[in-house]
Structure formats: C-alpha cells, structure tokens
Amino acid sequence: MTTEAASSASIPQQARGRAAPLDPAVRVKLYETMALSRAFEEAILSEYHADKGPGFDIGKGLIPGEMHLSAGQEPVAAGFCAHLTADDAVTATHRPHHFAIAHGVDLRKMAAEIYGRETGLGRGRGGHMHLFDPETHFSCSGIIAEGYPPALGQAFAFMRRGTDRIAVAVTGEGAANQGGFHESLNLAALWKLPVVFVVEDNDWGISVPRTASTSISSNADRAAAYGIPGERVENDVEAVYDAAGRAVARARAGQGPSLIEVHTLRLWGHFEGDAQGYRPELSEVSEHDPIPRYEQLLRNDGLLDDEKVAEIKRLVDTAVGDAIDFAKSSPVPDPTSATSHVFA
Amino acid sequence: MTITEAPHATRRLSTSMAMVEAISQEMERDPSVFYMGEDVGKYGGIFGSTTGLLDKFGPERIIDTPISETAFIGLGTGAAVEGMRPIVEVMFTDFMGVCLDQIYNHMAKIHFESGGNVKVPMVLTMAAGGGYSDGAQHSQCLWGTFAHLPGMKVVVPSNPADAKGLMTSAIRDDNPVVYIFHKGIMGLAWMAKNRRAIDEVPDGEYTVPIGEARVAREGGDVTLVTLSLSVHHALDVAEKLAPEGIDVEVLDLRSLVPLDREAILASVGKTGRLVVVDEDYLSFGVSGEVVATVTDQDPGMLRVPVQRVAVPDVPIPYAHDLEYAVLPRHDRIEQAIRTATSR
Numbered sequence: 001m002t003t004e005a006a007s008s009a010s011i012p013q014q015a016r017g018r019a020a021p022l023d024p025a026v027r028v029k030l031y032e033t034m035a036l037s038r039a040f041e042e043a044i045l046s047e048y049h050a051d052k053g054p055g056f057d058i059g060k061g062l063i064p065g066e067m068h069l070s071a072g073q074e075p076v077a078a079g080f081c082a083h084l085t086a087d088d089a090v091t092a093t094h095r096p097h098h099f100a101i102a103h104g105v106d107l108r109k110m111a112a113e114i115y116g117r118e119t120g121l122g123r124g125r126g127g128h129m130h131l132f133d134p135e136t137h138f139s140c141s142g143i144i145a146e147g148y149p150p151a152l153g154q155a156f157a158f159m160r161r162g163t164d165r166i167a168v169a170v171t172g173e174g175a176a177n178q179g180g181f182h183e184s185l186n187l188a189a190l191w192k193l194p195v196v197f198v199v200e201d202n203d204w205g206i207s208v209p210r211t212a213s214t215s216i217s218s219n220a221d222r223a224a225a226y227g228i229p230g231e232r233v234e235n236d237v238e239a240v241y242d243a244a245g246r247a248v249a250r251a252r253a254g255q256g257p258s259l260i261e262v263h264t265l266r267l268w269g270h271f272e273g274d275a276q277g278y279r280p281e282l283s284e285v286s287e288h289d290p291i292p293r294y295e296q297l298l299r300n301d302g303l304l305d306d307e308k309v310a311e312i313k314r315l316v317d318t319a320v321g322d323a324i325d326f327a328k329s330s331p332v333p334d335p336t337s338a339t340s341h342v343f344a
Numbered sequence: 345m346t347i348t349e350a351p352h353a354t355r356r357l358s359t360s361m362a363m364v365e366a367i368s369q370e371m372e373r374d375p376s377v378f379y380m381g382e383d384v385g386k387y388g389g390i391f392g393s394t395t396g397l398l399d400k401f402g403p404e405r406i407i408d409t410p411i412s413e414t415a416f417i418g419l420g421t422g423a424a425v426e427g428m429r430p431i432v433e434v435m436f437t438d439f440m441g442v443c444l445d446q447i448y449n450h451m452a453k454i455h456f457e458s459g460g461n462v463k464v465p466m467v468l469t470m471a472a473g474g475g476y477s478d479g480a481q482h483s484q485c486l487w488g489t490f491a492h493l494p495g496m497k498v499v500v501p502s503n504p505a506d507a508k509g510l511m512t513s514a515i516r517d518d519n520p521v522v523y524i525f526h527k528g529i530m531g532l533a534w535m536a537k538n539r540r541a542i543d544e545v546p547d548g549e550y551t552v553p554i555g556e557a558r559v560a561r562e563g564g565d566v567t568l569v570t571l572s573l574s575v576h577h578a579l580d581v582a583e584k585l586a587p588e589g590i591d592v593e594v595l596d597l598r599s600l601v602p603l604d605r606e607a608i609l610a611s612v613g614k615t616g617r618l619v620v621v622d623e624d625y626l627s628f629g630v631s632g633e634v635v636a637t638v639t640d641q642d643p644g645m646l647r648v649p650v651q652r653v654a655v656p657d658v659p660i661p662y663a664h665d666l667e668y669a670v671l672p673r674h675d676r677i678e679q680a681i682r683t684a685t686s687r
Binding site: 089091120121122123124125126127130132133134137139141143146148149150151152153154155156157158160167179180183184186187190340341342343344 | 404409410412413414415416417418420421422423424425426427428430442445446453454455456457458459460461463494495497518519
C-alpha cells in the first residue's frame with residue numbers, strides 16, 4: 001500500500017512493495033486509459049463553458065445542467081477496470097465518466113448522451129449522471145450510495161448463472177454515511193455476492209471535508225464490521241490496480257465482496273461553476289495531479305518517451321474529437337417523443 | 345375477468361392461495377423467477393403471500409432477506425436488469441419510506457433513462473390497508489403515491505381469480521409492476537375477511553390483463569368506481585340498496601397504472617352519477633384522478649356532483665371506533681350513494 005502519494009513518482013517500481021514488476025504493457029495501458037479519460041473531461045470542460053454566458057447560466061448551452069467531471073480520479077477507474085471485461089458490471093456515481101471510459105462504454109454514444117442527442121446511450125433521456133450501457137453492463141446513479149444495491153442484483157444474477165462475472169459498485173466517501181451503503185455491504189457479505197465495493201474518497205462532499213462528515217479516518221475500516229477485507233490505497237494507479245486485483249480475484253473465486261477505498265483527488269470543482277472558495281489547499285491541488293506523475297514514472301522506467309506520449313495524445317484526442325463531433329452532429333430528440341420509453 | 349388461455353376446472357381458493365398458485369406456476373415455467381423478502385421462507389409471508397413455496401422451490405428461489413429494503417429492492421432491480429424476473433416483497437406499503445429511492449428513482453426510472461435500452465422486469469409486492477387497529481404506520485394503502493410516480497405499473501386486485509391472473513401478468517410483464525394486496529382480501533384465518541375472499545379460481549395458467557377494469561356489478565343509476573377491499577364494501581351496499589330500486593354499477597379498477605379511463609367514462613356516460621370509494625387518502629390521490637378523468641372528457645356527463653369516500657387527510661387512528669370513522673366503510677358508502685341518487 002502506498003501511503004505517501006507524492007513520493008510514488010520518485011520510487012522505483014520494484015522498491016514499492018511489489019514482488020514482481022507489473023507487466024509493461026499493463027502499465028502503458030493504465031496510462032492510456034487515464035489519458036483518454038482526461039482528454040474527454042478536458043474537452044467536455046471546454047465545451048461546457050463555451051456557451052454558458054453571459055455570466056454563467058447552468059441551463060444554457062449545448063451541454064446544459066449539472067456537470068461533475070472526474071479529473072484527478074482517473075487512477076481509480078483505470079486501476080479497477082483493467083481487471084474487468086465487458087461482461088462484468090460497473091455501477092458508478094454522479095461523477096461517472098472515468099469509470100464509463102475505463103470500462104469501455106462507447107465514447108460516441110456517451111458523448112451524444114451528454115449532449116442530449118437521440119443517438120445517446122439513453123436517447124437524451126438520461127444525461128451525464130444517468131448513463132446506462134447494456135453492452136458493458138455499465139450504469140450510474142445520481143443518488144449518493146444508491147448505486148450499490150443494484151450492483152448486488154447484477155452480481156446475484158451472475159452468481160446464479162454459475163459464471164465468474166462480477167459487479168464493481170462505486171461510490172464516494174460521503175456515501176459511507178448512508179444506510180444503503182451499509183445494507184449493501186451486509187447483504188453482499190452475508191450472501192457472498194461477487195461484488196467489489198469501491199469508495200472514491202476525494203476528501204470533499206461538495207464543500208464539506210471528510211473530517212467534518214466521517215468519524216473515522218479510513219472507510220476501509222468499515223469492512224471489518226461485515227467480516228470482509230477492507231483496504232485503503234492512495235491515488236496511485238498501480239496501487240489501485242494491485243488492490244483491485246486482489247478484490248476482483250476474490251469475487252471471481254466465489255469468496256465474496258471486498259471494500260477498497262481509494263484516497264483520490266478531485267482536481268476540479270464538485271460541479272462546473274463551483275468556485276471552491278471553501279477549499280484552502282486549492283492553489284496546490286494541481287501539483288497532485290496523478291497523470292503527469294505517472295507519466296514521469298513510466299518515462300523514468302523507459303516505457304514512455306516524448307514520441308510515445310505524443311502518439312498517445314494524438315490517439316486520445318482523435319477519439320475524443322470524433323465522439324464530440326458525432327454528438328454535435330447527431331439529431332436532438334423530437335419533443336413530441338418526450339413521453340416515450342416510460343414503459344417497455 | 346379476461347381469460348386468455350382456456351382454464352380448467354375451478355376450485356374455491358382464498359386470495360392468498362390464488363396468488364401463491366400464480367407464483368408457483370410461473371416459477372415452474374420460468375427458472376429466472378424468484379421470490380425475495382422478509383419472512384417469505386419458513387413463515388410463508390406474513391400475509392400468506394408465499395405459503396408452501398419454500399418447500400416446493402427451496403431457499404435458492406424463496407429467499408428470506410435481512411431487514412434491509414434498500415439493499416434487497418435494489419438487488420431485485422439489478423437482477424432484473426440482467427434478465428432475471430424477481431418478485432420482491434415489501435411487507436407493508438407503509439415501509440416504502442425506508443426504501444423509496446430504490447423504487448422510484450431506480451426501479452421505475454432506469455428504463456426511461458436508458459432510452460428504452462434497459463428493461464426492469466420486476467414485481468414489487470406489498471400488503472396494504474387497515475381495519476384491524478394496526479395504527480398509522482401499518483395501515484396505509486398508499487397506492488396513489490406509487491401511481492403518481494412515473495415508470496411503474498400498479499396492480500390492485502380485489503378477489504382470488506383476479507389476484508392469480510394479475511400476478512401471472514405482472515411476472516410476465518417486462519416493466520416494474522407494483523402489486524398491492526389489501527390484507528382484508530387475502531382470506532387470512534386470523535383477520536376478519538370479506539365473504540368473497542374465498543372464491544372460484546381456475547386451476548390452469550391464465551392472465552388478467554393489467555389496465556382493464558372489471559364491472560363487478562352492472563347497474564344503471566350510479567357508477568361507483570373503487571378498488572381492492574372497497575370493492576366488497578361497495579358490492580355489499582349495492583346489494584342492500586337494490587330492493588329500494590337504487591341500481592349501482594360497481595367498477596373494480598384492478599390496476600391504477602395503466603388506469604382504464606375508458607371503462608370509467610363508459611359507465612359514467614351510462615349513469616351520469618359518480619361515487620368514488622378509495623381507502624387511500626382523500627386529497628391529491630386516486631379519487632381526484634378518477635373525477636378528473638370524467639371532467640377532462642366532459643363535465644356535462646355528470647348530472648349531479650361527485651361523491652368521494654376516502655380517508656380524510658389524517659393518519660389512520662389506532663382505536664377501533666376512530667379507525668372505522670375514517671375508513672370508507674359501508675355506512676359512508678351508503679350515504680354517498682343515497683346523496684348521489686337523491687336527485
């Protein structure tokens with residue numbers, strides 16, 4: 001477990017408690033996943049703010065409504081989803097893009113949903129907090145902690161069918177104080193459901209620091225109350241990858257759930273338009289950005305160089321540009337169809 | 345009753361036995377069906393909703409849960425998303441408060457939010473209603489609340505044959521269906537029951553379509569629109585008033601979502617008089633919706649003002665005489681019919 005995130009870039013991989021070095025291809029893939037996710041969020045950030053003026057009108061523009069971007073939290077999604085296939089389920093939070101991207105949700109359909117287009121994942125009925133992709137068994141919920149219970153059911157169905165498919169249920173640190181969190185941990189532990197519970201602790205419940213909301217320093221300690229393994233790792237994609245690997249293997253083997261808390265980083269505001277005046281460390285936040293740090297680590301280990309980084313950047317920018325072009329050129333839903341799809 | 349497949353012989357069954365028979369037949373037919381809830385295993389459901397099913401199907405498919413409605417309703421939704429057909433029981437409608445988010449924000453909305461790409465074929469059963477001094481937290485109907493929130497069908501049977509056919513339809517439906525059974529219709533040995541709680545039930549598989557009301561009694565003078573246990577009170581009163589020449593048509597809604605508005609309009613179009621009887625709260629609910637169904641179409645259909653008999657906007661009292669003062673019982677129904685037919 002890495003306890004000092006800031007030091008991870010300077011410590012050689014072999015010296016960080018790893019028995020065998022991580023496969024170089026996996027390491028580059030983790031970087032690429034994070035880079036794609038960041039490129040997407042930066043593009044959405046730019047697009048979102050492009051037409052909100054004069055001033056800031058949240059309901060205005062091609063992407064209206066609340067926008068919760070995941071910059072800084074990429075290591076969590078990349079580290080977990082590297083162990084999953086499209087047959088596994090992921091239930092994410094109101095801040096879902098990094099998990100959707102890492103799990104392989106179609107970028108075009110996702111972008112189109114964010115733009116409220118007929119070609120989107122939900123034909124413009126869902127929006128960025130309500131992304132549902134049956135092809136990758138991906139979903140998310142805008143209600144704190146309430147994405148956990150449906151994951152139990154997906155895991156239950158996978159188990160009943162005799163498969164080794166699993167469900168990864170994601171929530172934030174604020175959710176650990178909700179009833180649905182505890183009901184889910186107990187039931188999953190009781191029935192040995194193949195679930196991995198993930199807590200993204202980004203230190204902030206909107207404006208309330210974790211220290212003001214939570215009586216203990218690690219939500220991973222709560223696992224002990226349900227007799228399941230609990231682990232807290234820092235925002236280091238390889239530390240997340242390792243912890244996720246243990247939890248995923250346990251779930252696939254029919255040994256039941258685990259709880260992994262990642263002490264991650266909310267690089268930007270709770271939602272766009274949040275000036276974050278409540279955040280005393282604001283000026284230093286970008287220093288902790290996990291992606292440049294991981295890039296430097298891979299450069300030090302000889303896995304990335306200027307040319308390779310530029311190639312990855314070109315690839316992710318192309319993919320994101322294509323998705324946004326697709327979204328913006330897609331038709332908006334016909335207003336006369338607003339009442340359709342209530343029932344099957 | 346609409347029989348979609350040729351039924352076999354009928355037997356006399358209680359409503360709970362008829363409901364259980366439907367679940368049993370569907371579980372035999374479809375291995376993806378399972379039943380989950382509190383005390384549904386060895387106990388057989390507090391109100392007899394799963395009697396005998398554990399012995400027949402075992403604990404893998406008749407599943408006792410912890411008292412964690414949020415977790416197990418969400419579990420049902422997730423399992424349904426993956427193609428299973430869960431039947432999930434909330435012991436009392438009154439308990440919706442501890443798990444409503446999973447019901448109305450998840451179970452009921454996922455299909456819509458996914459643009460129709462994800463289906464949630466799930467049945468959520470729950471017991472409703474008062475009349476036995478169980479107080480304000482264990483006696484409510486609340487079906488109007490579920491019906492108000494979009495994305496779930498709401499089924500409210502009144503008798504054994506409908507209970508079976510509607511349960512079969514609910515299990516086979518690709519949408520979330522909230523199946524609300526009034527304790528007073530179940531034919532329980534330990535609670536006063538109406539005399540129609542045990543009745544003829546076909547023994548084969550059959551469906552009663554969700555969204556079709558039933559004319560429980562034909563009549564020409566006044567339309568009485570009601571549902572669930574109140575159907576029986578209404579029929580009792582209609583029989584009592586018949587010798588006086590007051591001819592009451594009783595319409596049993598059977599489901600609230602979809603609401604059979606055409607049946608309401610057809611009957612009121614015939615009688616010109618409307619009484620609505622609902623054991624749910626009076627304001628902002630089912631009775632108002634039934635009246636609006638008529639007035640939206642043509643207020644001129646009504647020859648006299650509508651009479652509504654429901655629970656006045658008060659929590660259900662505990663003391664017997666207080667509770668019976670607020671429930672839509674025979675005396676209040678009779679008075680409403682007499683008022684509606686007096687001119």
